[in-house]
Amino acid sequence: MRIAIVGGGLGGLAAAALLSRAGADFDVQVFEQAQVFRKLGAGIQVAPNMVRVLRGIGIADAVIREGCVPHCSLSRRAETGEIMLDFPFVHDGVLRYGEPLLTVHRGELHAALLAAVPRSRVHFGRRVVDVDADRAGARLAFEDASTAQADLVVGADGIRSRVRDVLLGPDPPRLMKTSYRAMVPAARLPGAVDDLTKWWGADRVFIAYFTSATREVLSLACDAPDKQWPHETSFVPSTPEALRTAMEGFEPRVQRIIDAAPAVTKWALYDRESFPLWSRGPITLLGDAAHPMLPHAGLGGAMALEDAAVLSRCLLAERADTGRALARYEATRKDRTAAVQERSRQNDWLMDTPDGHDWVFDYDALGEPLGEPA
Ligand SMILES: Cc1cc2nc3c(=O)[nH]c(=O)nc-3n(C[C@H](O)[C@H](O)[C@H](O)COP(=O)(O)OP(=O)(O)OC[C@H]3O[C@@H](n4cnc5c(N)ncnc54)[C@H](O)[C@@H]3O)c2cc1C
Numbered sequence: 001m002r003i004a005i006v007g008g009g010l011g012g013l014a015a016a017a018l019l020s021r022a023g024a025d026f027d028v029q030v031f032e033q034a035q036v037f038r039k040l041g042a043g044i045q046v047a048p049n050m051v052r053v054l055r056g057i058g059i060a061d062a063v064i065r066e067g068c069v070p071h072c073s074l075s076r077r078a079e080t081g082e083i084m085l086d087f088p089f090v091h092d093g094v095l096r097y098g099e100p101l102l103t104v105h106r107g108e109l110h111a112a113l114l115a116a117v118p119r120s121r122v123h124f125g126r127r128v129v130d131v132d133a134d135r136a137g138a139r140l141a142f143e144d145a146s147t148a149q150a151d152l153v154v155g156a157d158g159i160r161s162r163v164r165d166v167l168l169g170p171d172p173p174r175l176m177k178t179s180y181r182a183m184v185p186a187a188r189l190p191g192a193v194d195d196l197t198k199w200w201g202a203d204r205v206f207i208a209y210f211t212s213a214t215r216e217v218l219s220l221a222c223d224a225p226d227k228q229w230p231h232e233t234s235f236v237p238s239t240p241e242a243l244r245t246a247m248e249g250f251e252p253r254v255q256r257i258i259d260a261a262p263a264v265t266k267w268a269l270y271d272r273e274s275f276p277l278w279s280r281g282p283i284t285l286l287g288d289a290a291h292p293m294l295p296h297a298g299l300g301g302a303m304a305l306e307d308a309a310v311l312s313r314c315l316l317a318e319r320a321d322t323g324r325a326l327a328r329y330e331a332t333r334k335d336r337t338a339a340v341q342e343r344s345r346q347n348d349w350l351m352d353t354p355d356g357h358d359w360v361f362d363y364d365a366l367g368e369p370l371g372e373p374a
Contacts, residue, residue: 004150008032011287011304012156013113018312033127039107043219048097050302067104070195078201161289173270188260238266297349309365331371
C-alpha cells in the first residue's frame with residue numbers, strides 16, 4: 001500500500017515511524033513543505049500517554065533522557081503563590097502512570113521522531129496544494145508542479161491543513177486568544193524554580209517548566225490580554241515589557257522569571273469545532289488537521305501521536321479493506337479527541353483537583369481495543 005503522509009510534524013512523523021516498522025507491505029512517504037528540518041519551537045509537555053507511543057516507536061528512553069521529568073505539577077494562586085494543587089507524577093520513586101510526564105524542547109522531540117523514520121522516506125520542500133481521488137487511488141499535486149500517486153493520503157498538515165480543506169471545504173480556524181512565550185536561561189534566574197508550575201489568575205494563566213534534564217532553560221507561556229492578530233505568521237517577536245504588563249499583579253516568583261526573560265514571542269491560538277467526517281475514500285486526517293485544540297492542557301501533540309498509533313494499528317488490522325480501516329480509526333479516535341478538545345477549551349487542566357485526569361494519562365493508544373464503526 002502506497003501511503004502518502006502530508007506534513008512531517010509530530011503526528012506525521014510518528015505515523016511514518018510506526019507504519020515503517022509495522023512489517024506489512026506499507027510504502028510510506030512523508031511530504032513536508034519546509035525546505036529543511038530545523039529544531040523550531042519552545043518547550044512542550046509530553047504526557048504519559050504520549051510517552052507510551054514514543055515507546056512503541058522505540059525512542060521513549062532517548063527523549064526521557066533529553067527532557068526534564070518533574071515529580072509533580074504544581075498549581076499556585078497568581079497573586080499569592082499559595083499552592084492549590086500538588087499533582088504527583090512520581091511518588092516514592094514509582095511512576096503514577098507507568099510512564100513519566102516530561103517537559104522537553106519541541107525541536108529535540110521533533111528531531112527524535114525524524115530520526116525514527118528512514119531518511120529516504122521524508123521529502124522536504126514538497127508543499128501539497130491539491131489532492132484528488134478516484135477508484136484507482138489518490139493524486140497529490142505539489143507547489144513545484146510535481147505530482148505523486150498514493151493508495152492512501154494522510155493529512156497530517158496541521159491546523160491550517162490543505163487536506164482538510166479538500167475534504168471539507170475552506171474554513172479558516174477561529175482565533176481564540178493570543179499568548180506570550182519565552183525561553184529563560186536558568187543562569188539568569190535568581191534562586192531555584194520548581195520543575196513545572198502553573199499560576200492561575202482570574203483571567204490569565206502563567207506556566208513555566210524546564211526543557212532539558214540539565215534544567216538549563218526554562219520555557220514560559222502565558223495569556224496575552226488582547227485578541228487581535230493582523231500577522232501572516234503564527235508567531236511574531238514581542239517584548240519583555242509587554243509580557244511584564246500582561247502579568248501585572250502576579251506574585252514575585254512570576255515577576256522574577258519574567259525579569260530574566262531575554263526575548264519574548266507572541267503567538268496566535270486557534271480552535272475549531274469537531275468535524276463531521278475525518279475520511280473520504282482514500283483520504284484521511286490526523287492530529288491538528290483533524291482536531292486542533294487550544295494548548296491549555298498541553299495535549300495537542302499527545303492526541304496527534306495517539307492518532308498515529310491507532311491509524312497504524314487499524315491499517316495493519318484491516319489490510320484488505322482500507323475503507324474499513326479508516327472507519328475503525330475514526331470510531332476509535334473521534335469521541336476521545338473531541339473530549340480532549342473540550343477540556344482544553346475549559347482551561348482548568350491540573351488546576352485545583354487531583355481527580356479527573358486518569359482517562360487522559362492512562363490511555364494506551366497501542367493497546368486499547370479498536371473501535372467498530374456505528
Ligand atoms: C503555543 C503552543 C503550545 C503547545 N504546547 C503543547 C504541549 O505542551 N504538549 C502537547 O502535547 N501539545 C502542545 N501543543 C500542540 C501541539 O504542538 C500540536 O497539537 C501538534 O504539533 C500537532 O501535530 P501535527 O503533526 O498534527 O501538526 P504539526 O506538528 O503542526 O505539523 C504539521 C506539519 O505539516 C506541514 N505542512 C503544513 N501544510 C503543508 C502542506 N500543504 N504540504 C506539506 N506539508 C505541510 C507543516 O510544515 C508541519 O511540519 C502546543 C501548541 C501550541 C501552538
